[in-house]
Amino acid sequence: MNDIMFFDAQCQIGVPMLGGDRGGRSAAELLAEMDRNGVDKALVAHGNTEAAGAVFANADLLELIQADDAAGRLTGVWTILPAQCGELPPPAELFARMAANRIGALNLFPVAHRWQACRLTVGRLLDAAAERRVPVILSPPVMDGAWRGVYDFLREFPAATVIVAKLGLWGSDRNIRPLLENFPGCYVELSEYWVPEGIADLARRYGADRLLYASGYPRFGHGSTMLSIRHSGLPLEQVRQIAGQNLERLLARAQLA
């Protein structure tokens, strides 16, 4: 949009194992929908990571982005695994590869990939990520115990920069407000936060800088949350922060190289 830059904090591409007809099989499909809605940039993960695994998804995501995103509008998300099995390189090398390949954030699927999200498994990597301020995306649906898993993770890594994603369509304030109150590095994306006047309420209570526009594509479309942010009732300066500036700042400040 001409007056507001939108940077999508949570969307996915890739071919799902179980099929699906909602789109997002390629970066080109995602970019076409972004254009149709007026979204400038996106932080994109692989949509089949749970089933296909981190090793395949991390590589495939790169291929998908590089195949269609000549303008560099997409930033990727890579999935982490426990350090002990050597499936991913050591932290410094991982961050260097991320920088070289326009990967800006990390995510994890401990239940699907059968490991424990804790200091014993990923402590070294996540301490380094926290120090370098690399964002880590946490989603209740993929954590052991759902919200309990998100809480445990943040207690274990309180200095991490965390984006809590996929909040669930049933109002999630009872779960996200304690996190925003207690962890200054915690941000939430709004693709499933559909609470009437809720965006303004959260911004006033915890700061507009803690909230991130996201579509949730391809499960969700881009436009609905754009309109709810645009008319959240917040000053235009804060609308612009939530729409795109906050995520841009989070990615820019990460010290990958």
Place this chain on the structure above:
Amino acid sequence: MNRSVWEQPGSLAEAFWKNGAADIPIYDMHGHMGSHNAIFFARCEAPEMVAHMRRLGVRRLVFSHHYSLMGSFRNARVHEITARFPDILRMYVSINPHQPDFIAEDLAQYDRLAPLAIGFKFLPDYHKVKVTDPRYEAALNFASARRLPILVHTWGGSAFNGADVMLEAATRYPQATFFMGHSFSGDWDGAKRVAEACPNVYFELTSLPGQHTVIERLCADIGSHRLLFGTDMPWFDEYQHVGGVLSADISEDDKHNILYRNVEKLLGKDW
């Protein structure tokens, strides 16, 4: 970059993007009120709900109260709340099939609840009673005799209010008008089947605007002339749901149909 959906000259989307409202009424046919056991609602009472809806031009919200659906709050008290905002609020009489005495009381007093009450609300998945169960018969017969609308919570695959049971109910009561809340969420083939078999059925969209390609599919399979806008207010933000309709890849006519034209054809402009 081509113009986005929000920048199409003269479109509803352009008007809502620029001004937060457009020169149309919006009829929200699926609302609630009051606190909820599992969700924090900061704005779940009439004054703040009305303030939110006025921002984008909602002309009517038809709601059923959480406390009547899930507690023992009587519909007469809901009527008192509705009457405080007669320019915007209308109510459904909540039917709990486990409380036959409440149902009898409400049918007896229906003429006092109308015209602010426009019909009934059934919540079968939550009450764990099939719509075809005899415990709903009194309300169904009443609605059928008076050709009143019934908003029924529906969901794909549900034994209480899925496509099969609602097909049976809508066929058995052809004089009643059924609003299928959530349009059998997830069971789009079932929705199409019910639409084809039952002309007395409309499909209400709560929780679907914003879900990628769903409204497009319902418009293609059923037709936008049978879709009704709703939000579950205070569950979902009006801007979010209106935004989901406006940004769907459907025609401008489809958007007008969903947001107000279909309701005005059904109920008129003065109700």
